[in-house]
Each structure stands twice: as C-alpha cells, then as structure tokens.
Amino acid sequence: MYLSEIQIRVRYSETDRMGYVYYGNYAGYFEVARAESLRNLGFTYKAMEDEGFILPVFTFSVKYMRPAFYDDLLIIKVMVRELPAARIRFDYETYNEKDELINTAETTLVFINKVTGKPCAAPAYFLDALKKFF
Amino acid sequence: MYLSEIQIRVRYSETDRMGYVYYGNYAGYFEVARAESLRNLGFTYKAMEDEGFILPVFTFSVKYMRPAFYDDLLIIKVMVRELPAARIRFDYETYNEKDELINTAETTLVFINKVTGKPCAAPAYFLDALKKFF
Amino acid sequence: MYLSEIQIRVRYSETDRMGYVYYGNYAGYFEVARAESLRNLGFTYKAMEDEGFILPVFTFSVKYMRPAFYDDLLIIKVMVRELPAARIRFDYETYNEKDELINTAETTLVFINKVTGKPCAAPAYFLDALKKFF
C-alpha cells in the first residue's frame, strides 16, 4: 500500500451557512491529497498532464460522519491499495484536530491519452515508483 | 417516485484546466436540484432550515461517464424513490444538450434538529406533500 | 449604453459561515452576467473563445453595501457604457428581492489573441452588434 498524509487548513470560503465545510469542497481537498501523494513519489500530477496524460475522475464517493469547521487543521490520509492499470483508485480518510475520523472517501481515475482521448496505461515511471510500496 | 427536472448552465468558474466541469462542482448542482425539487412541492429548503431542521449530507457518490463543458445547458433529473424517514435519499441523472447521460449520482441526507443536534423525523408537511407521489 | 439584466438564485454552496454569499463568489455571478449580456446580443462568449479570442479580467472592483443570503433571487444589471477597443469595461449593480442595491462592481477585460498571446482588437461582429446601443 502507498500511503501519504497531508494537512489542510479549512478556508472561510469553504464553509457554508450551517458553519460546516460544504460537502462538495472535499472533492478539492482530495485532489490536493492526490497531488501531494504524487509529489511525495518524486513527480507531479502537472508534469503528467503536460506529458499528455489526463486523469479525469470516474467515480467518487464519500461518507460524511462529522462536519469540519472554519480554521480546522484537517489531516487527510490518502492510500493507493492496488497497483493501477488503466484505472487508479485512491482511498481517503479525513481527521480533525481531535483525531476524530470525519469522513472516508474513494475516487477512481482513468488514465487518458490527451491526443487520442482514449484510455491508456499509466506511465511506466509512475508504476515503477509505486511498485516499491507493494 | 417523486421526480423533478432542472436546467443548469455551466459557468466559466466551474470549469477546470482540462476544460471540463470540475468533478467537485456537481455537488453544488445536485444541491440546486434538491432545492428546486422541494420548491416544486410548494416549500423551500431555506424555510425548513429556518424552522429548525438542517439536512447535512451523509453519503454522496457519483459516476462520471462524460464531461460537461463551459456554457453547456445541463438537465438534471432528481428523484426521491422512497418516502424518507430520518434520512432522505435523492438520485440524480445529468444529461447534456445532446441528451447524453453524463453522470449518475446519489446523496443521502439526514434530518437533524438544529437545537438538539440530534437526528429527527422529517417535517410532517414535507412527508404529506411527498406521499402524493407514492 | 448597452444594458442587460439577469437573475441569479443564490446556491447553498455560495454561502459562508456568516450566512452571507461569500464575497469572492460575486466574481462568478458577474461572469454569468457578462456571458448572458453577450448571448442577448446574439452570440456567445464561448464562441468567441473558440474563434481564438480570450478575455482575461484585467481589473475587478466591488463595493459591498449589503449581504445576500441563501436562496435570494438576485438581479444583476450589467452595463457596457463605452464602445470597447482593446479593452472592454462592464459595470454591475446587484439588487435583492426587496429591490435594495446590495453591491456595485466593475471589471475591465482585455481581448487577447489566443495564438499570439497578444492584446488585439475586439471582433468586428461584436463591435457592430454593440454599436446599435450607442
């Protein structure tokens, strides 16, 4: 398993009139978690896009157990539990400062060749970097 | 089943550098779909909140089949398939202007009493209005 | 002067923990107002981009007199007061349902040729359509 952990400070713009982080804003947090987990491997999501791979999200699901609030310093654990092929799955757990699990989530993304618009295999260097963790 | 249909024009702010509607922005679209489906029943989500009910989202999942693009006029069908108790489930289908299904989704929301912070039953007038469709 | 008027219903995702529309979200509303004012002229912002013109915002300023709230149906008046050259200025007035002026704003956008990345003149058909109002 490949595990990364990131911290995100809740912004005012991300709260709603209930005082909670708006449920849709976690999608952006998880994106940041994915990007940072790649950076920890030694390369960037941006570089992958610039090389011609795009990774649109295919499925996304969240279970919200507790709300998060303005200025909370959240910890997101992001996990790749299986070596990716044409798809890659990330699992997430979000914790608040009291170390309470506030939600769990998962996304599946598809590797797409930007030129052909067709699904393709993950870049070899990415698979090589991940393999060390399996 | 209670079915409503709404139209949403994709805003520039909702696109990302792939040129797609950012995957997290559909959460806001589905919220609009829920709010409008209540309005079609003769009352508003806002009034329910003002009366002391909040409805945080408990689960949310989406399957993205096709992207949507800037200025697309999307059609979202929102369905309540079962009479709610302490929870209410909404199902969604999003279509583009070519009438292609671009994603399907579902959310489960929980009725919470704002004062006690505890789950509670849906307001009686809401259940009465829904019952006609079942 | 060229004047258009649009309606925007405030979404839950656009509110913040004060219960107000987050101050940054008006930028998106004004973008919608600009897009709709072009549509009223008979063409679209999207088509202009597809033809090779991009219009990044150069200056943006707002004066917030009153807040807007969830589910408010806002009216935005958008005005072009001078025929554009390499730049185009839009002025905005936002009103709530009580017809109270809640903010005023202005944006200046620059016509950029997508291929060269350089400022350019506004498309001729756009100027022709606008001229009728001056």
Add this chain to the structure above:
Amino acid sequence: MYLSEIQIRVRYSETDRMGYVYYGNYAGYFEVARAESLRNLGFTYKAMEDEGFILPVFTFSVKYMRPAFYDDLLIIKVMVRELPAARIRFDYETYNEKDELINTAETTLVFINKVTGKPCAAPAYFLDALKKFF
C-alpha cells in the same frame, strides 16, 4: 506597517478552462492571507468571530497583471499600512515562483458587532498587537 507573507499552492479546482486561476478565486487566497497575518500576531480570525466580531468585506479590488497556473506556489504579501478604526484595510501583492508580481489587490473590512449588527471599534487586544508595527 504590518507585513505578513504566505504561500499558497494553486489547486486544480481553482483553475479554469483558460488554464488560469479563475479571477474570483483570489478572493479566497486573500482571505487566507488575512487569516494567517492575524495568526502571526498571536490570535485568530475565528476567535474574533466567536467573541462576537464579524468582519464583512466592504470593498475589494484587484489588478491582474499575469495569470497563475495549476500547481504554482504563489507568495502573497499582505500589508496593513494604517492602524484600523472601525475599518481595516489590507493590501496584497501576489508573486509567482519566478518572483514576478502577478497581481495587486486591496480589501477594506468593517468591524461589526454580531449581536447589534452595527459597526464597532476593533477589539483592543487586536489594536495593541498591531501598534507595535507602527
């Protein structure tokens, strides 16, 4: 003058189909800059709200000289140039990784007593903390 400097990594969700950071998203960045500049003084924006002060934005203006892009690590300098009374003004300068100035901005916020809804003086401890820099 009281000066703080913060770093913000551009998120995918903050880009638009031009590939730029959407012009409205800087409002959220500047909010983060304000919050961190208060934290550097030894207290939080959140605590001020919890104590009964809200600080809605009264005026906001930006001049965009250059775009920012996905994954850029931006530096925002935020400055308080005058001791606040009932209003506080923040000035901002945003730089990219090449140390190019990409925009300048300013916001004026008003201290409001949450209970009365009326403008009020800034909290004494806040003024005391700021005074050291003037």
